[in-house]
Amino acid sequence: MSKKRTQYTAEFKTQVVLELISGDQTLNQVAAKYGLLAKNLQNWKKQFLENASLAFDPARVVKDYKDEIDELKSQNTEYAKKVGQLTLERDFLEGKLVSSVSSSDRREMIETEHDLSISRQCELLHINRSTHYYKPVPVRDTTLMLMRRIDEIYTNRSSLGYRQIYSRLNEEGFNVGINRVGKLMSEMGLYAVFPKKRRSKASKESDEQIYPYLLSELHNDKKQVITTHANQVWSGDITYIPMKHGFMYLAAIIDWHTKAILSYRLSNTMDTSLVTTVLNEAITRYGTPEIFNSDQGSQYKSKEHTGILKAYDIRISMNGKGRSIDNIAIERFFRTLKYDEIYLNDYASILELRKGIDEYMRYYNFNRFHSAIGYKKPMNLYLEAISLQREELKHVA
Numbered sequence: 001m002s003k004k005r006t007q008y009t010a011e012f013k014t015q016v017v018l019e020l021i022s023g024d025q026t027l028n029q030v031a032a033k034y035g036l037l038a039k040n041l042q043n044w045k046k047q048f049l050e051n052a053s054l055a056f057d058p059a060r061v062v063k064d065y066k067d068e069i070d071e072l073k074s075q076n077t078e079y080a081k082k083v084g085q086l087t088l089e090r091d092f093l094e095g096k097l098v099s100s101v102s103s104s105d106r107r108e109m110i111e112t113e114h115d116l117s118i119s120r121q122c123e124l125l126h127i128n129r130s131t132h133y134y135k136p137v138p139v140r141d142t143t144l145m146l147m148r149r150i151d152e153i154y155t156n157r158s159s160l161g162y163r164q165i166y167s168r169l170n171e172e173g174f175n176v177g178i179n180r181v182g183k184l185m186s187e188m189g190l191y192a193v194f195p196k197k198r199r200s201k202a203s204k205e206s207d208e209q210i211y212p213y214l215l216s217e218l219h220n221d222k223k224q225v226i227t228t229h230a231n232q233v234w235s236g237d238i239t240y241i242p243m244k245h246g247f248m249y250l251a252a253i254i255d256w257h258t259k260a261i262l263s264y265r266l267s268n269t270m271d272t273s274l275v276t277t278v279l280n281e282a283i284t285r286y287g288t289p290e291i292f293n294s295d296q297g298s299q300y301k302s303k304e305h306t307g308i309l310k311a312y313d314i315r316i317s318m319n320g321k322g323r324s325i326d327n328i329a330i331e332r333f334f335r336t337l338k339y340d341e342i343y344l345n346d347y348a349s350i351l352e353l354r355k356g357i358d359e360y361m362r363y364y365n366f367n368r369f370h371s372a373i374g375y376k377k378p379m380n381l382y383l384e385a386i387s388l389q390r391e392e393l394k395h396v397a
Contacts, residue, residue, distance in 0.1 A: 148242040214317035227257040230385035234289040260382035293317040
């Protein structure tokens with residue numbers, strides 16, 4: 001076991017050096033007297049003599065000390081500015097990362113061999129550390145079949161709540177409990193649609209702001225939303241997409257006036273990056289709407305999504321609580337998509353599903369006659385309307 005190094009006070013060193021300087025004893029005698037190494041004692045003497053003049057010029061000592069302190073303060077201020085700037089930049093990049101990259105993609109960014117600990121990497125990527133070690137258990141085929149049937153029942157009549165769907169499932173022979181039906185519907189993002197009194201104030205249960213439903217401004221005497229031009233109102237929503245061995249979520253944006261689908265994206269999670277990506281894509285391709293309407297889902301209430309809308313001066317509108325009927329344009333499109341495409345094809349892979357949805361979107365936008373717009377084709381009507389609006393603006397200018 002190594003011997004602990006002895007620490008000597010300045011007073012002790014001064015006493016020993018003065019005794020040595022007196023010249024009454026040799027270096028070795030003084031060293032032996034105090035149990036010191038002669039070399040150390042010699043170094044103390046040298047240090048003492050080199051700084052002896054400071055005793056007669058204390059002002060210089062104070063000045064040098066103050067100058068050193070001022071220099072350190074200046075350096076600290078500069079370092080603080082740099083740290084502040086780096087922190088600001090890091091927070092900016094983290095915000096962009098979280099809003100634009102799904103949680104599953106962020107989990108794949110973790111490097112087990114990196115110098116940064118797994119815990120710190122998870123913290124920087126805004127991932128719960130336990131999710132890194134979690135190994136997902138495949139959903140049972142019986143559960144997927146149950147979820148598919150729930151989706152079919154709900155799509156056919158979205159006013160049914162989990163109790164009524166539970167009763168329907170039991171009648172059809174499914175051995176399932178009522179609480180499990182409610183839990184599965186929650187995971188699928190399915191909630192009963194029926195008229196409720198609209199609430200425009202923020203929920204007491206959340207700090208996120210809930211915006212009023214602005215489409216009531218466009219109601220006719222039958223309380224139907226009547227738009228007059230393209231890009232007046234866009235609607236966004238997310239829907240559950242069943243597959244043979246799993247499921248996905250589809251987010252889309254529709255132009256209310258022409259019923260054209262402006263942007264869409266598939267994802268295995270319902271996170272904020274899904275809706276922000278779809279919104280940014282629609283804006284990049286087609287400009288901005290006057291109003292963007294959605295439900296009160298956490299993805300649409302997020303500061304990332306509302307921040308994009310505010311940055312482009314787009315008025316934010318949200319359905320009343322439990323009133324998906326307020327967003328009926330996109331709801332009807334999802335229903336059409338499922339009956340015309342999803343339920344007819346038991347997709348076994350995401351690649352097949354993506355290809356099928358891409359083909360259907362092209363068919364729907366450019367080839368399908370839509371009854372709500374006088375049996376015209378949605379995207380053709382949209383592009384004609386936008387072109388006409390641009391020509392009108394040129395004449396005004």
